[in-house]
Amino acid sequence: MPVLNLNKTQRRKLSIFVKCIVFSFLAWALFAVSNKYIYTVKSAVQYVNIPDNRAFHPLQSDTVNVQLEATGWQLLFSTLRSVQPTIQVDLSGLQSRNWVVLTNQLGFINRQFPETQRVMSVSPDTLYFDFSKQTERKVPVKAVYNLQFSKQYDVIDKVNVSPEYVTITGPLEDVVQIEHWETDTIRYADVNSDVHTVINLKQNQRANINVYPTAVEVDIPVGEVTEKILEIPLKAENAKQFSSVKLLPAKVRLTVIVSLRDFVKVTPGAFEAVVNMEDWVENDVRNLPVIITQKPDFCKLVKIEPQNVDFFVRK
Missing domain, CATH: 2.170.120.40 (YbbR-like domain)
Structure with missing residues (x-):
């Protein structure tokens, strides 16, 4: 790669040229961000001064487009801001009609923005409402x-x-x-x-x-807890159409989290585990999922083993 060989005078001139370019760019950028621009932001609508005893439905979106006049700095910061701004809309006029005109509220809306920003218009300009009891x-x-x-x-x-x-x-x-x-x-x-x-x-x-x-x-209520393992007999629901149903295995093992104070209260009789034979009749599944239909409120089910069981039926 060729190397540019410059003498001392040439390097000095090149340095001055680069500095001029940089200073010109900074001056232009400062001038640009100091100018005023008109831009549009989406704002959420918050309703205030809602009439008493009148229930209403807004007939438009809960966001509006706000046209603002501000400096380039404000435009830059609004672009970087991730939170959607919110404007308040006064609904006191709904006592006698079913719409509000936002042009009539520009003064009220402008007071919600910094002095360096000026609201030019809001779109849609008219918001309509449907009233019901x-x-x-x-x-x-x-x-x-x-x-x-x-x-x-x-x-x-x-x-x-x-x-x-x-x-x-x-x-x-x-x-x-x-x-x-x-x-x-x-x-x-x-x-x-x-x-x-x-x-x-x-x-x-x-x-x-x-x-x-x-x-x-x-x-x-918070307390110390421990695990408890129980074996629960498995029942077949919706099996009246069969002369017999044999489940393999006939019991399932449940692991529950229970407080120390309620440890002795948790017995196999407090739980009910079933399989639904309609899953096989309607969906022709090869094994049936275990469903826990009853458990105490004061314990938390952690594991069911197995989660699916095989079966044999006799019609």
């Missing part, structure tokens, strides 16, 4: 937890939530689809005793659904 329903609360236990500790009984039910209000067609309401996730590490906490309910994802109360008490 508001209804009320009580649904159970489901405690969501992710606990890291100390060695040989685990949940040993039913998790208690107080209150057990919350009241949800909203349009009938939406309310009837909600079977339960979850809490925020309860997180603790190195747990070796009962957990008692007050936790908020999971944030409402639907603006037309209200939940009361917004927080509950949760008690999670």
Whole structure:
């Protein structure tokens, strides 16, 4: 590869030329990011000042396109930001109509952005809503937890939530689809005793659904646990059409996790293991899966051996 041999004067001139190029680029970049640009970002919509006693359905997506005027710096940072921005929309005008015009709320929306950014427009400009009669329903609360236990500790009984039910209000067609309401996730590490906490309910994802109360008490009983192995006789269900059914093996081995306090309560009689002969009649399977139809709430099933069994039938 040829080597470019330059004398001292030439190297000095080349160095000055490169520096000029670099300084020119930096000056251009600084000038570019200092200019103002108009760009569009997708924003989630959060409704505020919702009219009382009026249940509504938004008739459009819960995101809008916001056109902003900002500097190149703001444009650069908005491109790097991974979190979708949220704008609040005032619904107080729905007392007398079923739409809101966002052009009329540009001042309110602009106050939600930094002074260096200016909202030019929002698309769609008009949001439409369908109103229906508001209804009320009580649904159970489901405690969501992710606990890291100390060695040989685990949940040993039913998790208690107080209150057990919350009241949800909203349009009938939406309310009837909600079977339960979850809490925020309860997180603790190195747990070796009962957990008692007050936790908020999971944030409402639907603006037309209200939940009361917004927080509950949760008690999670925790204790020392151990494994216990039991042999359970296996039964054949839906086998009346056969004169006899022989299962191989006739028993299954269950491995369960149980607290030390309840160890003696866990007996083979507390469990029921079955196979469903309809699986063979309808699907012509070669072996049948074992199904546990009964077990105590205070123990956790870890393993079934075997999980599938062979069988012989006599018609």
